[in-house]
Amino acid sequence: MHVYFASMPTCRRCLKKAQCTETPLRRVRRWEQEDVLDAMQSRLDQAPEKMQLRRQTVEHPFGTIKAWMGYTHFLTKTLPKVRTEMSLQVLAYNMKRAMNLIGVGALLEALEAP
Numbered sequence: 001m002h003v004y005f006a007s008m009p010t011c012r013r014c015l016k017k018a019q020c021t022e023t024p025l026r027r028v029r030r031w032e033q034e035d036v037l038d039a040m041q042s043r044l045d046q047a048p049e050k051m052q053l054r055r056q057t058v059e060h061p062f063g064t065i066k067a068w069m070g071y072t073h074f075l076t077k078t079l080p081k082v083r084t085e086m087s088l089q090v091l092a093y094n095m096k097r098a099m100n101l102i103g104v105g106a107l108l109e110a111l112e113a114p
Contacts, residue, residue, distance in 0.1 A: 002030045065089045 014020075020028045031037075044051055069089065074082045098107050 002032060003027055061090075061093055065093055068092075 074085050076085050
């Protein structure tokens, strides 16, 4: 995380300073990878139909998993345990999806293959 003070020469020259702060002593925080997010937003602004495609393909599994969880919080605490819980949910989703697409028999065959 980079922290800039609005009184710094860098901020005084910045074209977006008015969007960040109006006061001369305000701190502005910017994540190191925020330029990647800005580039992605720029691409989405140029082709908004891609977001509709993303909603159809990527976000649907997360909605399904959330419904399976009962629209509630994770059962575990701390990030490593929550990661494990989410990994198990994703594994269950992928297994169920594979069973629906290729069938249980074909899935078992694929799992037994070397």
